Amino acid sequence: MAGLNGAATPASFTPAPVDLGAAGGLLGLAAALALVPLIWLAWKHRNRGSGSWLSALTWLTLFLTFDLVVFGAFTRLTDSGLGCPDWPGCYGSVTPIGADPHIDRAEAALPSGPVTERKAWIEMIHRYLAAAVGALILVMAVGHAWLARRRSPGTEVAAMPLQPGWTLLLLLWVCGQGAFGALTVTMKLYPAIVTLHLLGGVGLLALLAVMARRQQPAMAGTRMPDTIAPSLRRFLRVGLVALLIQVALGGWVSTNYAVLACSDFPTCQGQWWPPMDGSGLWPVRDLGHAADGTPLSFAALTAIHLLHRIGALLVTALLGLLGLALWRTGDGGSRHAARVLGLALAWQIGSGISNVVLGWPLAAALAHTAGAAFLVAWLAGLCAQTWAAPQTAATLAPARGTALLCRE
16 A cells, blocks of 8 residues: 555565564664763763762653654654564664665665665664663663662652652563564554554653653753642643543554645645544554455545544643643743743644645654654653652752652
8 A cells, every 4th residue: 555645655565574683783782872871971970979860861861762752753754664674683684784685685676665775774773772762771770779779768869759660660661662663563564553652652751751850850941830739730630641642643643644634724625524434543453454454445544634633623722721721820930831831832733734734744744743742741741840759868969849740
């Protein structure tokens, strides 16, 4: 099946089986990539406490995870997901350089197919970044475990939110992400797996945002509300959950190449309610096919697209009301949060409409993904920011006003 953007989708492509021969080389490369920022952070924080170093590592990992989510979208949007059809290497090699003969043969047989030199490099760079982020999270987990053994009984450690299980959760989560990444390749871009992989990346971003704010909520130059009324905390939680559902719907649109099922705005195909078919909403099916194996109809793609539009309208209204409620509290931190939320929503609306009316350009699609990732991280961090933390051990960098997950 050809995607609506004109790119060939690899529905008939049969990838090589899972190859673990390159796993050691990939892990070694990930360790080398992670070592660079670790050495830099160790040097920069050499005269400070271990907590300060771990806090900086968390913020750096958060930033790199954001980049990874956006680059994952770039991998998907350039149809590079099967650029190397085995996992974790590329035809058994750590880099596409060693796989050149295989890639050349595949590209010669199908020049517009899923395997080309460019797509192979894009896919492998995505894997390198993911492995490096996993290595950094492993270092964080080890560091927090070491700090937990050093702390005095009965004290809380600022660099260890929800200890000792929080960093273990992060480590298990990133391992699960690696498994979904492998399944994305071996199951030939199965739509449900691809969407779950996207959600896993965004979920990891949210967990890291909570952890970062828990460790160091009052960074220089930032203004966040110290407290939020219980009713607004509930509102914030509902908004975050609604946003995550909307991200899933957006991932479903992109995974199924349904962006251009509606090429006009605000109508779709010149109608407010065009012909639609719900078969594309069923998650257990192959790419480009309905659950019964028949090709997915254009009406099914239209239903996928319009569901995302309706979700966008509802989530925008919900987060807009949240921003208005934050603004009306009157304090500087809450108004700053409301301004950031309003700007992020405007970014999402503009990039989303641009995807439709401009024919799904790569820049607009990446901007839309980046905006969604930022919104999730911002709301998760705000949720963590608005709950006072217990007193912390004096051996670590202070983190006053920190928060657990939003709870009453």
